[in-house]
Amino acid sequence: MTEQSGTRQPIADQMYAILLQQFMSGERTPGESLNIGALTRELNVSQTPLREALARLEHTGLVQREALRGYRVAPMMTRDEVEQLMEARLLLEPSLAKAAAANVTDEFLARLHETVVEFRDSADHADVEAEGFNTYWRSDDRFHMLIAAQAGNRFLELSYAALGGQIQRFRLFSKFGRTGASRAAPEHEAIYEAIAAGDGARAAETMRRHIVGATERLLGT
Template sequence: MTSPRRRSERQPLADKMYEVLLGQFTDGRWTAGEPVNIGALSRELDVSQTPLREALARLEHTGLVRREALKGYRVAPLLTEFELTKLMDARAVLEPAMAYEAARRTTPEFLDAVLDAVDTLATLDSAVFSDYWKADERFHLLIAKQADNPFLETAYKSLGGQVQRFRFFATLGSARGAPGLAAEEHRAVHAALVAGDPDEASAKMRLHIENAKARVLSDRAAVASSLSR
Protein backbone atom coordinates (compact mmCIF):
# COMPACT_ATOMS: atom_id res chain seq x y z
CA MET A 1 0.00 0.00 0.00
CA THR A 2 1.29 3.46 -0.93
CA SER A 3 2.01 5.61 2.11
CA PRO A 4 0.13 8.92 2.56
CA ARG A 5 3.43 10.77 2.34
CA ARG A 6 4.36 9.17 -0.96
CA ARG A 7 0.91 9.90 -2.37
CA SER A 8 1.17 13.57 -1.29
CA GLU A 9 4.60 13.86 -2.97
CA ARG A 10 3.36 12.27 -6.19
CA GLN A 11 0.14 14.26 -6.51
CA PRO A 12 1.73 17.61 -7.45
CA LEU A 13 3.55 15.83 -10.29
CA ALA A 14 0.29 14.26 -11.45
CA ASP A 15 -1.30 17.72 -11.35
CA LYS A 16 1.58 19.11 -13.39
CA MET A 17 1.26 16.33 -15.96
CA TYR A 18 -2.47 17.01 -16.22
CA GLU A 19 -1.71 20.64 -17.08
CA VAL A 20 1.02 19.61 -19.54
CA LEU A 21 -1.26 17.20 -21.37
CA LEU A 22 -4.13 19.66 -21.34
CA GLY A 23 -1.75 22.23 -22.83
CA GLN A 24 -0.83 19.79 -25.58
CA PHE A 25 -4.49 19.45 -26.49
CA THR A 26 -4.86 23.23 -26.51
CA ASP A 27 -1.82 23.61 -28.75
CA GLY A 28 -3.23 21.15 -31.26
CA ARG A 29 -0.61 18.45 -30.79
CA TRP A 30 -3.17 15.63 -30.57
CA THR A 31 -5.73 14.63 -33.15
CA ALA A 32 -9.10 12.98 -32.60
CA GLY A 33 -8.86 9.21 -32.28
CA GLU A 34 -5.06 9.14 -31.87
CA PRO A 35 -3.66 6.47 -29.49
CA VAL A 36 -1.76 7.76 -26.43
CA ASN A 37 1.61 6.05 -26.03
CA ILE A 38 2.30 6.38 -22.30
CA GLY A 39 5.79 4.94 -22.64
CA ALA A 40 6.76 7.50 -25.26
CA LEU A 41 5.24 10.30 -23.18
CA SER A 42 7.15 9.10 -20.13
CA ARG A 43 10.43 9.32 -22.02
CA GLU A 44 9.59 12.64 -23.64
CA LEU A 45 8.54 14.33 -20.39
CA ASP A 46 11.13 12.52 -18.26
CA VAL A 47 8.63 11.29 -15.68
CA SER A 48 7.45 7.87 -14.58
CA GLN A 49 4.28 6.44 -16.06
CA THR A 50 2.35 6.61 -12.76
CA PRO A 51 1.66 10.39 -12.72
CA LEU A 52 0.89 10.23 -16.43
CA ARG A 53 -1.71 7.52 -15.84
CA GLU A 54 -3.25 9.58 -13.04
CA ALA A 55 -3.37 12.64 -15.31
CA LEU A 56 -4.95 10.63 -18.11
CA ALA A 57 -7.57 9.26 -15.70
CA ARG A 58 -8.53 12.86 -14.91
CA LEU A 59 -8.64 13.73 -18.59
CA GLU A 60 -10.94 10.77 -19.15
CA HIS A 61 -13.51 12.45 -16.90
CA THR A 62 -13.46 15.52 -19.17
CA GLY A 63 -14.26 13.37 -22.20
CA LEU A 64 -10.99 14.26 -23.95
CA VAL A 65 -9.55 10.74 -23.78
CA ARG A 66 -10.98 7.25 -23.50
CA ARG A 67 -9.54 4.14 -21.90
CA GLU A 68 -9.93 0.97 -23.92
CA ALA A 69 -9.59 -2.44 -22.30
CA LEU A 70 -6.21 -4.05 -23.04
CA LYS A 71 -5.30 -1.16 -25.34
CA GLY A 72 -4.73 1.84 -23.07
CA TYR A 73 -5.79 5.39 -23.73
CA ARG A 74 -6.92 6.96 -26.98
CA VAL A 75 -7.87 10.53 -27.77
CA ALA A 76 -11.66 10.79 -28.00
CA PRO A 77 -13.11 10.79 -31.50
CA LEU A 78 -14.59 13.91 -33.01
CA LEU A 79 -18.13 14.58 -31.85
CA THR A 80 -20.67 13.50 -34.45
CA GLU A 81 -22.96 16.10 -35.97
CA PHE A 82 -25.82 14.61 -33.93
CA GLU A 83 -23.82 14.80 -30.68
CA LEU A 84 -22.70 18.35 -31.36
CA THR A 85 -26.26 19.42 -32.17
CA LYS A 86 -27.58 17.91 -28.95
CA LEU A 87 -24.73 19.43 -26.93
CA MET A 88 -25.55 22.91 -28.19
CA ASP A 89 -29.28 22.27 -27.64
CA ALA A 90 -28.49 21.41 -24.01
CA ARG A 91 -26.54 24.66 -23.66
CA ALA A 92 -29.49 26.55 -25.18
CA VAL A 93 -31.67 25.22 -22.35
CA LEU A 94 -29.17 25.73 -19.55
CA GLU A 95 -27.31 28.96 -20.27
CA PRO A 96 -30.26 31.33 -20.78
CA ALA A 97 -31.51 30.18 -17.36
CA MET A 98 -28.12 30.95 -15.82
CA ALA A 99 -28.00 34.36 -17.51
CA TYR A 100 -31.49 35.09 -16.13
CA GLU A 101 -30.41 34.22 -12.59
CA ALA A 102 -27.11 36.09 -12.89
CA ALA A 103 -28.95 39.24 -14.00
CA ARG A 104 -30.99 39.10 -10.79
CA ARG A 105 -27.92 39.24 -8.56
CA THR A 106 -25.26 41.32 -10.28
CA THR A 107 -22.45 43.06 -8.42
CA PRO A 108 -20.00 45.70 -9.68
CA GLU A 109 -17.17 43.17 -9.38
CA PHE A 110 -19.06 40.59 -11.43
CA LEU A 111 -19.97 43.10 -14.16
CA ASP A 112 -16.36 44.30 -14.35
CA ALA A 113 -15.10 40.72 -14.67
CA VAL A 114 -17.60 39.95 -17.44
CA LEU A 115 -16.68 43.13 -19.30
CA ASP A 116 -12.99 42.25 -19.03
CA ALA A 117 -13.72 38.81 -20.51
CA VAL A 118 -15.66 40.45 -23.36
CA ASP A 119 -12.91 42.99 -24.06
CA THR A 120 -10.25 40.28 -24.01
CA LEU A 121 -12.17 38.23 -26.57
CA ALA A 122 -12.69 41.28 -28.78
CA THR A 123 -8.93 41.94 -29.02
CA LEU A 124 -7.96 38.39 -29.98
CA ASP A 125 -6.70 37.26 -33.34
CA SER A 126 -8.69 34.25 -34.54
CA ALA A 127 -5.40 32.64 -35.59
CA VAL A 128 -4.63 32.06 -31.90
CA PHE A 129 -7.46 29.61 -31.56
CA SER A 130 -6.73 28.34 -28.05
CA ASP A 131 -6.76 31.89 -26.66
CA TYR A 132 -10.15 32.43 -28.28
CA TRP A 133 -11.66 29.37 -26.62
CA LYS A 134 -10.18 30.21 -23.21
CA ALA A 135 -11.57 33.75 -23.25
CA ASP A 136 -14.96 32.50 -24.38
CA GLU A 137 -15.07 29.90 -21.62
CA ARG A 138 -14.18 32.47 -18.97
CA PHE A 139 -17.22 34.56 -19.93
CA HIS A 140 -19.59 31.60 -19.63
CA LEU A 141 -18.10 30.34 -16.36
CA LEU A 142 -18.45 33.77 -14.73
CA ILE A 143 -22.16 33.78 -15.51
CA ALA A 144 -22.59 30.17 -14.40
CA LYS A 145 -21.07 31.00 -11.02
CA GLN A 146 -23.03 34.25 -10.58
CA ALA A 147 -26.31 32.37 -11.12
CA ASP A 148 -25.71 31.19 -7.54
CA ASN A 149 -27.20 27.76 -8.16
CA PRO A 150 -24.69 24.96 -7.61
CA PHE A 151 -26.85 22.51 -9.52
CA LEU A 152 -26.98 24.71 -12.61
CA GLU A 153 -23.25 25.38 -12.34
CA THR A 154 -22.46 21.68 -11.98
CA ALA A 155 -24.67 20.88 -14.94
CA TYR A 156 -22.84 23.46 -17.04
CA LYS A 157 -19.43 22.17 -15.99
CA SER A 158 -20.49 18.61 -16.83
CA LEU A 159 -21.01 19.84 -20.39
CA GLY A 160 -17.69 21.66 -20.30
CA GLY A 161 -15.57 18.61 -21.01
CA GLN A 162 -17.60 17.80 -24.09
CA VAL A 163 -17.35 21.41 -25.25
CA GLN A 164 -13.57 21.22 -24.79
CA ARG A 165 -13.54 17.92 -26.65
CA PHE A 166 -14.76 19.73 -29.73
CA ARG A 167 -12.79 22.92 -29.14
CA PHE A 168 -9.41 21.27 -28.80
CA PHE A 169 -9.80 19.39 -32.07
CA ALA A 170 -11.20 22.34 -33.99
CA THR A 171 -9.37 24.20 -36.70
CA LEU A 172 -9.94 27.71 -37.92
CA GLY A 173 -12.10 26.43 -40.77
CA SER A 174 -15.27 28.50 -40.89
CA ALA A 175 -14.45 30.13 -37.56
CA ARG A 176 -12.37 32.98 -38.96
CA GLY A 177 -13.68 36.13 -37.38
CA ALA A 178 -15.44 34.10 -34.68
CA PRO A 179 -13.82 36.00 -31.76
CA GLY A 180 -15.26 39.26 -33.07
CA LEU A 181 -18.72 37.76 -33.64
CA ALA A 182 -18.77 36.09 -30.24
CA ALA A 183 -17.52 39.27 -28.55
CA GLU A 184 -20.40 41.25 -30.04
CA GLU A 185 -22.88 38.69 -28.75
CA HIS A 186 -21.18 38.58 -25.34
CA ARG A 187 -21.33 42.38 -25.18
CA ALA A 188 -25.09 42.27 -25.75
CA VAL A 189 -25.44 39.84 -22.85
CA HIS A 190 -23.26 42.10 -20.70
CA ALA A 191 -25.43 45.12 -21.52
CA ALA A 192 -28.52 43.23 -20.35
CA LEU A 193 -26.71 42.25 -17.16
CA VAL A 194 -25.74 45.89 -16.53
CA ALA A 195 -29.38 46.87 -17.04
CA GLY A 196 -30.41 44.23 -14.52
CA ASP A 197 -32.90 42.82 -17.04
CA PRO A 198 -33.17 39.02 -16.53
CA ASP A 199 -35.48 38.46 -19.52
CA GLU A 200 -33.21 40.38 -21.88
CA ALA A 201 -30.09 38.65 -20.54
CA SER A 202 -31.74 35.28 -21.12
CA ALA A 203 -32.85 36.23 -24.64
CA LYS A 204 -29.42 37.55 -25.64
CA MET A 205 -27.73 34.44 -24.27
CA ARG A 206 -30.13 32.20 -26.20
CA LEU A 207 -29.39 34.11 -29.41
CA HIS A 208 -25.65 33.77 -28.75
CA ILE A 209 -25.91 30.00 -28.25
CA GLU A 210 -28.01 29.61 -31.41
CA ASN A 211 -25.44 31.57 -33.42
CA ALA A 212 -22.58 29.62 -31.81
CA LYS A 213 -24.35 26.38 -32.74
CA ALA A 214 -24.43 27.38 -36.39
CA ARG A 215 -20.74 28.30 -36.28
CA VAL A 216 -19.54 25.11 -34.59
CA LEU A 217 -21.59 22.88 -36.88
CA SER A 218 -20.02 24.60 -39.84
CA ASP A 219 -16.57 24.28 -38.29
CA ARG A 220 -17.17 20.60 -37.52
CA ALA A 221 -17.68 19.99 -41.21
CA ALA A 222 -14.29 21.62 -41.87
CA VAL A 223 -12.60 19.53 -39.15
CA ALA A 224 -14.17 16.29 -40.41
CA SER A 225 -13.03 17.11 -43.94
CA SER A 226 -9.45 17.73 -42.81
CA LEU A 227 -9.35 14.44 -40.85
CA SER A 228 -10.58 12.44 -43.83
CA ARG A 229 -7.77 13.62 -46.13
Protein backbone atom coordinates in the same frame (compact mmCIF):
# COMPACT_ATOMS: atom_id res chain seq x y z
CA MET B 1 12.03 15.70 -14.76
CA THR B 2 11.73 15.83 -10.96
CA GLU B 3 9.05 16.92 -8.51
CA GLN B 4 9.16 20.63 -7.85
CA SER B 5 8.60 22.28 -4.49
CA GLY B 6 7.46 25.62 -3.16
CA THR B 7 5.07 27.55 -5.39
CA ARG B 8 6.03 25.65 -8.54
CA GLN B 9 3.61 23.27 -10.21
CA PRO B 10 3.59 19.58 -9.21
CA ILE B 11 4.63 17.31 -12.05
CA ALA B 12 1.06 16.06 -12.63
CA ASP B 13 -0.07 19.67 -13.10
CA GLN B 14 2.79 20.25 -15.53
CA MET B 15 1.84 17.17 -17.54
CA TYR B 16 -1.79 18.28 -17.61
CA ALA B 17 -0.79 21.70 -18.94
CA ILE B 18 1.62 20.24 -21.53
CA LEU B 19 -0.90 17.76 -22.90
CA LEU B 20 -3.70 20.32 -22.95
CA GLN B 21 -1.45 22.69 -24.88
CA GLN B 22 -0.64 19.92 -27.35
CA PHE B 23 -4.35 19.29 -27.89
CA MET B 24 -5.05 22.99 -28.44
CA SER B 25 -2.12 23.41 -30.82
CA GLY B 26 -3.20 20.42 -32.91
CA GLU B 27 0.02 18.55 -32.16
CA ARG B 28 -2.13 15.67 -30.96
CA THR B 29 -5.15 15.06 -33.15
CA PRO B 30 -8.68 13.77 -32.42
CA GLY B 31 -8.68 9.99 -31.94
CA GLU B 32 -4.90 9.74 -31.55
CA SER B 33 -3.64 7.03 -29.18
CA LEU B 34 -1.95 8.22 -25.98
CA ASN B 35 0.41 5.39 -25.15
CA ILE B 36 1.64 5.64 -21.56
CA GLY B 37 5.05 4.14 -22.27
CA ALA B 38 5.70 6.36 -25.27
CA LEU B 39 4.58 9.46 -23.37
CA THR B 40 6.83 8.72 -20.39
CA ARG B 41 9.83 8.55 -22.71
CA GLU B 42 8.83 11.58 -24.75
CA LEU B 43 8.10 13.79 -21.72
CA ASN B 44 10.82 12.28 -19.50
CA VAL B 45 8.47 11.66 -16.60
CA SER B 46 7.34 8.66 -14.56
CA GLN B 47 4.00 6.98 -15.17
CA THR B 48 2.31 8.06 -11.91
CA PRO B 49 1.98 11.82 -12.57
CA LEU B 50 1.28 11.13 -16.22
CA ARG B 51 -1.60 8.80 -15.36
CA GLU B 52 -2.94 11.41 -12.94
CA ALA B 53 -2.84 14.06 -15.66
CA LEU B 54 -4.59 11.78 -18.15
CA ALA B 55 -7.29 10.93 -15.61
CA ARG B 56 -7.95 14.64 -15.09
CA LEU B 57 -8.09 15.19 -18.84
CA GLU B 58 -10.52 12.29 -19.12
CA HIS B 59 -12.79 14.16 -16.71
CA THR B 60 -12.77 17.18 -19.04
CA GLY B 61 -13.95 15.03 -21.94
CA LEU B 62 -10.85 15.75 -24.02
CA VAL B 63 -9.37 12.31 -23.36
CA GLN B 64 -11.14 8.95 -23.44
CA ARG B 65 -10.11 5.67 -21.85
CA GLU B 66 -11.01 2.36 -23.44
CA ALA B 67 -10.79 -1.02 -21.71
CA LEU B 68 -7.67 -2.95 -22.73
CA ARG B 69 -6.67 -0.18 -25.14
CA GLY B 70 -5.70 2.72 -22.89
CA TYR B 71 -6.14 6.43 -23.47
CA ARG B 72 -6.72 8.40 -26.63
CA VAL B 73 -7.58 11.95 -27.58
CA ALA B 74 -11.36 12.22 -27.80
CA PRO B 75 -12.62 11.86 -31.37
CA MET B 76 -14.11 14.72 -33.34
CA MET B 77 -17.69 15.41 -32.32
CA THR B 78 -20.27 14.14 -34.76
CA ARG B 79 -22.89 16.44 -36.20
CA ASP B 80 -25.53 14.76 -34.05
CA GLU B 81 -23.44 15.29 -30.91
CA VAL B 82 -22.96 18.97 -31.74
CA GLU B 83 -26.67 19.45 -32.28
CA GLN B 84 -27.59 17.54 -29.12
CA LEU B 85 -25.12 19.61 -27.12
CA MET B 86 -26.75 22.76 -28.47
CA GLU B 87 -30.16 21.50 -27.35
CA ALA B 88 -28.86 20.80 -23.84
CA ARG B 89 -27.18 24.20 -23.61
CA LEU B 90 -30.32 25.96 -24.80
CA LEU B 91 -32.30 24.34 -22.00
CA LEU B 92 -29.80 25.54 -19.41
CA GLU B 93 -27.67 28.56 -20.27
CA PRO B 94 -30.38 31.16 -21.09
CA SER B 95 -31.84 30.45 -17.64
CA LEU B 96 -28.41 30.88 -16.07
CA ALA B 97 -27.92 34.20 -17.84
CA LYS B 98 -31.36 35.40 -16.73
CA ALA B 99 -30.65 34.44 -13.12
CA ALA B 100 -27.19 36.02 -13.20
CA ALA B 101 -28.76 39.30 -14.35
CA ALA B 102 -30.81 39.30 -11.16
CA ASN B 103 -27.74 38.73 -8.98
CA VAL B 104 -25.16 41.18 -10.30
CA THR B 105 -22.39 42.54 -8.12
CA ASP B 106 -19.60 44.95 -8.97
CA GLU B 107 -16.99 42.22 -8.50
CA PHE B 108 -18.83 39.80 -10.78
CA LEU B 109 -19.30 42.41 -13.51
CA ALA B 110 -15.63 43.39 -13.35
CA ARG B 111 -14.50 39.77 -13.73
CA LEU B 112 -17.01 39.10 -16.49
CA HIS B 113 -15.90 42.21 -18.36
CA GLU B 114 -12.27 41.04 -18.19
CA THR B 115 -13.23 37.89 -20.07
CA VAL B 116 -15.13 39.93 -22.66
CA VAL B 117 -12.07 42.10 -23.30
CA GLU B 118 -9.73 39.09 -23.49
CA PHE B 119 -12.07 37.32 -25.88
CA ARG B 120 -12.37 40.38 -28.11
CA ASP B 121 -8.58 40.78 -28.19
CA SER B 122 -8.16 37.15 -29.29
CA ALA B 123 -10.89 37.26 -31.94
CA ASP B 124 -8.75 38.19 -34.94
CA HIS B 125 -6.11 35.58 -34.13
CA ALA B 126 -8.03 32.58 -32.76
CA ASP B 127 -8.09 30.73 -36.08
CA VAL B 128 -4.51 31.47 -37.14
CA GLU B 129 -2.29 31.66 -34.04
CA ALA B 130 -1.86 29.20 -31.17
CA GLU B 131 -1.73 31.96 -28.56
CA GLY B 132 -4.85 33.56 -29.96
CA PHE B 133 -6.68 30.25 -29.77
CA ASN B 134 -5.48 29.68 -26.20
CA THR B 135 -6.83 33.07 -25.12
CA TYR B 136 -10.09 32.42 -26.94
CA TRP B 137 -10.45 29.01 -25.26
CA ARG B 138 -9.75 30.22 -21.72
CA SER B 139 -11.71 33.48 -21.86
CA ASP B 140 -14.74 31.72 -23.35
CA ASP B 141 -14.61 29.09 -20.61
CA ARG B 142 -14.34 31.70 -17.83
CA PHE B 143 -17.16 33.78 -19.33
CA HIS B 144 -19.67 30.94 -19.26
CA MET B 145 -18.47 29.54 -15.92
CA LEU B 146 -18.77 32.93 -14.23
CA ILE B 147 -22.36 33.30 -15.43
CA ALA B 148 -23.24 29.79 -14.26
CA ALA B 149 -21.80 30.46 -10.81
CA GLN B 150 -23.47 33.87 -10.49
CA ALA B 151 -26.92 32.45 -11.20
CA GLY B 152 -27.10 31.54 -7.53
CA ASN B 153 -28.55 28.07 -8.01
CA ARG B 154 -26.08 25.36 -7.07
CA PHE B 155 -28.02 22.66 -8.88
CA LEU B 156 -28.12 24.60 -12.14
CA GLU B 157 -24.41 25.34 -11.78
CA LEU B 158 -23.70 21.64 -11.28
CA SER B 159 -25.82 20.84 -14.32
CA TYR B 160 -23.71 23.21 -16.39
CA ALA B 161 -20.52 21.72 -14.96
CA ALA B 162 -21.75 18.26 -16.01
CA LEU B 163 -21.76 19.51 -19.61
CA GLY B 164 -18.32 21.02 -19.19
CA GLY B 165 -16.30 18.21 -20.77
CA GLN B 166 -18.43 18.15 -23.88
CA ILE B 167 -18.31 21.94 -24.17
CA GLN B 168 -14.51 21.67 -23.98
CA ARG B 169 -14.61 19.15 -26.84
CA PHE B 170 -16.81 21.57 -28.77
CA ARG B 171 -14.30 24.37 -28.25
CA LEU B 172 -11.33 22.21 -29.16
CA PHE B 173 -12.81 20.90 -32.37
CA SER B 174 -14.03 24.34 -33.38
CA LYS B 175 -10.33 25.15 -33.66
CA PHE B 176 -9.99 23.93 -37.21
CA GLY B 177 -10.69 27.28 -38.86
CA ARG B 178 -14.21 27.69 -37.53
CA THR B 179 -14.10 29.23 -34.06
CA GLY B 180 -15.96 32.23 -35.47
CA ALA B 181 -14.42 34.22 -32.62
CA SER B 182 -14.72 37.52 -34.49
CA ARG B 183 -18.48 36.97 -34.70
CA ALA B 184 -18.77 35.55 -31.19
CA ALA B 185 -17.03 38.53 -29.56
CA PRO B 186 -19.97 40.93 -30.12
CA GLU B 187 -22.29 38.20 -28.82
CA HIS B 188 -20.32 38.04 -25.56
CA GLU B 189 -20.50 41.82 -25.32
CA ALA B 190 -24.27 41.79 -25.86
CA ILE B 191 -24.73 39.17 -23.12
CA TYR B 192 -22.54 41.18 -20.78
CA GLU B 193 -24.46 44.40 -21.45
CA ALA B 194 -27.81 42.71 -20.81
CA ILE B 195 -26.59 41.19 -17.54
CA ALA B 196 -24.99 44.46 -16.43
CA ALA B 197 -28.31 46.23 -17.09
CA GLY B 198 -30.13 43.65 -14.99
CA ASP B 199 -32.30 42.75 -17.98
CA GLY B 200 -32.91 39.05 -17.50
CA ALA B 201 -35.10 38.54 -20.55
CA ARG B 202 -32.54 40.17 -22.84
CA ALA B 203 -29.70 38.24 -21.21
CA ALA B 204 -31.53 34.97 -21.87
CA GLU B 205 -32.25 35.86 -25.49
CA THR B 206 -28.72 37.03 -26.27
CA MET B 207 -27.34 33.85 -24.70
CA ARG B 208 -29.71 31.76 -26.81
CA ARG B 209 -28.57 33.52 -29.99
CA HIS B 210 -24.92 33.03 -29.02
CA ILE B 211 -25.30 29.27 -28.51
CA VAL B 212 -27.17 28.82 -31.78
CA GLY B 213 -24.63 30.99 -33.61
CA ALA B 214 -21.65 29.09 -32.19
CA THR B 215 -23.17 25.79 -33.28
CA GLU B 216 -23.95 27.03 -36.78
CA ARG B 217 -20.43 28.36 -37.18
CA LEU B 218 -18.88 25.05 -36.15
CA LEU B 219 -21.11 23.12 -38.53
CA GLY B 220 -20.50 25.62 -41.33
CA THR B 221 -24.22 26.33 -41.71
